[in-house]
Amino acid sequence: MSLSRQHEMHKRRFSRNLGLGLVLAAFVALVFGLTIAKVSDDDFAVTTEEAS
Amino acid sequence: MSDASLNTTSVKSLEDEATFGDFFALLKPRVMTLVVFTAFVGLIAAPVSVHPVVGFAAILFIAVGGGASGALNMWWDADIDAVMKRTAKRPIPAGKVTRDEAFAFGVALSGFSVVMLGLATNLLAAGLLAFTIFFYIVIYTMWLKRWTPQNIVIGGAAGAFPPMIGWAAATGSVSVEAVLMFCLTFMWTPPHFWALALFTKMDYDNAQVPMLTVTHGRRSTRVHILVYTILLAALAIGLGFTSVGGPLYLAVAVVLNLNFLKGAVDIWRRDEAASEADKYLAERKFFKASLLYLFAHFGAIAAEALLAPYGLGGW
Numbered sequence: 001m002s003l004s005r006q007h008e009m010h011k012r013r014f015s016r017n018l019g020l021g022l023v024l025a026a027f028v029a030l031v032f033g034l035t036i037a038k039v040s041d042d043d044f045a046v047t048t049e050e051a052s
Numbered sequence: 053m054s055d056a057s058l059n060t061t062s063v064k065s066l067e068d069e070a071t072f073g074d075f076f077a078l079l080k081p082r083v084m085t086l087v088v089f090t091a092f093v094g095l096i097a098a099p100v101s102v103h104p105v106v107g108f109a110a111i112l113f114i115a116v117g118g119g120a121s122g123a124l125n126m127w128w129d130a131d132i133d134a135v136m137k138r139t140a141k142r143p144i145p146a147g148k149v150t151r152d153e154a155f156a157f158g159v160a161l162s163g164f165s166v167v168m169l170g171l172a173t174n175l176l177a178a179g180l181l182a183f184t185i186f187f188y189i190v191i192y193t194m195w196l197k198r199w200t201p202q203n204i205v206i207g208g209a210a211g212a213f214p215p216m217i218g219w220a221a222a223t224g225s226v227s228v229e230a231v232l233m234f235c236l237t238f239m240w241t242p243p244h245f246w247a248l249a250l251f252t253k254m255d256y257d258n259a260q261v262p263m264l265t266v267t268h269g270r271r272s273t274r275v276h277i278l279v280y281t282i283l284l285a286a287l288a289i290g291l292g293f294t295s296v297g298g299p300l301y302l303a304v305a306v307v308l309n310l311n312f313l314k315g316a317v318d319i320w321r322r323d324e325a326a327s328e329a330d331k332y333l334a335e336r337k338f339f340k341a342s343l344l345y346l347f348a349h350f351g352a353i354a355a356e357a358l359l360a361p362y363g364l365g366g367w
Contacts, residue, residue: 012071019072030109034172037105 074148078126078157079119086346087118087214093350094218094233097296097357102222109172110221114214117165117181121188121210123158127151128193132259138252173221180220184213198260201267208241209234215350229296236291236349239284243277243316244342250274250319251332251339274320277338281316285309288349298366300359301352308345315341 091114095107102110126133126144130151133139143149149157162185170178192207200206212234219230249256249265250273256263264273288309292302315338322334359365 009069012069016070016072016075030105030112033105034109037103041103 068147070143070148070153074143075157077143078123078149078154079116079161080122080125081119083122083211084115084119086211088115089347090233090237090350091115091214091218091221093354093357094215094230095222097215097229097233097353098219098222099295100222106172107222110169110177110218113165113169113172114181114217114221116161117169117185118214120158120161120165121185123154123161124185124189125193127154127158128189129197130154132261135258136256169217169221174224176224176226177217177221180213180217180226184210184217187213199262201262201264203262204245204264205242208238208245211241212237229291229294232287232291232294233296233350233353235287236284237346239280239287240342240346243280243284244339244346246273246277246280247319247335247339247342250327250335270324274322278316278320281312285313291349291353293367295366296353296356298356298359300365301349301356304348304352308348312338312341312345 088111091111095102095110126142129139130144133142134145139145144151144154162182166178166182166185169181188207188210192203192210196203196206215233215237216226216230219233220226246264249263250270256266260266264276268276288305289302291297292305315334318334319338327333327335356365
């Protein structure tokens with residue numbers, strides 16, 4: 001048995017890699033969303049005004 | 053590496069290679085649903101508003117922390133899981149994931165979830181999550197589970213922390229309401245698991261886990277279920293008179309606790325012969341009812357919080 005491009009292992013590895021890729025992309029989006037939420041927060045505005 | 057060497061050495065390992073789903077299964081997704089739900093309720097029942105993205109992130113990181121402790125639990129308990137029918141298909145005993153992989157995965161996600169929760173919300177919430185993971189792995193899994201029949205009672209605390217963490221994530225503090233929500237899950241866990249232990253007796257015997265059914269006998273377990281259910285009922289109804297309760301919660305709590313008490317009395321009245329005769333019907337019914345019990349109580353707390361802005365929820 002040789003490992004052709006269509007081997008079942010490739011499919012399984014692709015699904016694992018795709019899953020991990022999607023998780024990482026979602027994490028990036030979440031950190032971006034958190035950043036926006038934090039900097040638009042009233043407390044953050046007060047803190048930056050105090051600093052300046 | 054040539055095709056020939058792959059043919060001779062790697063075919064079996066390729067067949068058993070872990071998929072994304074195997075790693076996800078290490079997080080105990082079903083337990084995670086309880087963690088997500090109760091943490092969410094703790095967060096929205098808190099008397100402060102939280103930015104939706106921050107709230108979502110908080111729940112997610114609490115869930116990841118809960119999942120990480122599930123992976124570490126499977127790492128430590130792989131020997132027990134292999135001999136219990138209920139757990140034999142988990143990724144480690146099934147040969148999909150090695151113990152070392154599960155350990156690395158669990159430790160990495162634990163650190164990640166605690167740090168991210170701290171950054172997204174506050175240090176108290178992050179500290180409580182870190183303590184929960186420590187408690188579940190070191191106190192419960194490594195120490196109590198194989199040593200004392202009270203394992204479920206004390207270990208249940210780990211599963212009871214999420215609503216308190218959710219509350220702390222929103223408010224930055226812990227109040228009596230958060231403690232009572234903790235106590236609700238804490239007191240619910242023993243009767244829930246003892247009912248399970250009654251109808252899966254061979255499993256715990258084979259794994260030599262000192263479950264109450266094994267160490268003190270099945271009669272004693274039935275008594276314990278009744279006593280804990282009575283204490284739980286008082287606590288659950290008492291929670292209805294705090295700021296997170298309300299008429300809806302109280303109505304739900306009264307109905308469900310009467311039903312739960314009836315189930316506990318049924319279990320207490322039965323002996324082994326009666327249970328064997330109908331294949332533990334009352335015990336299975338009680339176990340199923342216990343799942344609805346917890347979801348409905350926390351669901352009612354959530355409903356009170358969500359209806360409050362319209363003048364309908366709370367006292």
